[in-house]
Amino acid sequence: MKAQENKPAKEALNAHQQTLAAIAALTATGDQDALKTALNKGLDAGLAVNEIKEALVQLYAYCGFPRSLNAVGTFKLVLEERTSKGIKDKEGKSIAGNP
Template identity: 55%
Template structure:
């Protein structure tokens, strides 16, 4: 019997996820990524890669792992900031297809909490700046240097839109958004400085080095060893800067 490449990859994803969970069976729970967290990582990786057939399976598996419809939708919206509207909208269309199929199969997925309205009247730039400081644990430097000084517009867009409009939404936690962001950046490749920064933020939001290493194993199953190894190299470099 001939096994299709698509089936083989889906089987590898499932087996690797099971192996990762088994390998850490005797590790404290806080040191492992939950099934929900692993699903967030796989969905982000495959969305950024544009691998729609496997994204279809990952979205279904995420719902089975406990993600709500609104959490998956929020993840796909969040991802447009990192991999663009085309990838994000493709992902949303695949999610619609998955939901229609599951409804036809008689499955009742949990819709989940919708985003709460933002009631703050503070300027969006200041709100976004505060969110970024919470994420990094460091005050924002003023005056701006580097790209922020060269292009004040991009600094404003980042603060007002990414960190205010998007990160302020409460469907996903900061930690979950960082898992999604890290996975997307590893999948994209070639963005090592940004990846190192977000890995550092991941630690600040409460992720452990062990969990980030596990994330790379999930990435290897989802999109490939080359991308995961490149991510591991950045993670190793970032961890080397931390006090022992």
């Protein structure tokens, strides 16, 4: 009976989820320029460095090691650029417990 009801707006993806999905999709397609933009947007949206790092590491199983490794390299460049501009990003905790 309720199959036709619209989903509430609160079930839409938030900014963190949207940027993480974009990062995953761009990693899979190998578009490094667009990935760089998405990584910056994700960090600006409040994603922790370790959240992104863990996602990129996990993606090797889904999009292949070369694309995952390229994405990690792009992420490293983004972090270096942001550090040189004086931008301090949220670190978070890694799964292994190491910062």
